[in-house]
Amino acid sequence: MEVEVKEVGPSEIRVVVRGETHTLLAPLIEELNARDDVEFAGYDVPHPLKEEGVIYLRVKDGLDPKKVLREAAIKLVEEYEGLERSFREEMERRVATGET
Helix, strand or coil, X not given: CEEEEEEECCCEEEEEEECCCHHHHHHHHHHHHCCXXXXXXXXXXXXXXXXXXXXXXXXXXXXXXXXXXXXXXXXXXXXXXXXXXXXXXXXXXXXXXXXX
16 A cells, blocks of 8 residues: 655645555545544545545644544554454354354
């Protein structure tokens, strides 16, 4: 995955993400839109055959859009790591007890 910041303003950012589309971008945008400090978050996949998406983010005045985006991405990673850990533990438990 390659991330390129295209535009940064005082409260807005546009980021191109190459190598990912809906699988990563949809949950990230959902996480961003759940935050009180985000005025708008959305994404676009300009061409269906290219693995490339564009994130659009606008935050409330006085906040750094790069910092808000980074915090949301970190939170998402932590959630998925917790999900992975729970899944592995459950699968190990089922194997150990002979459950299917």
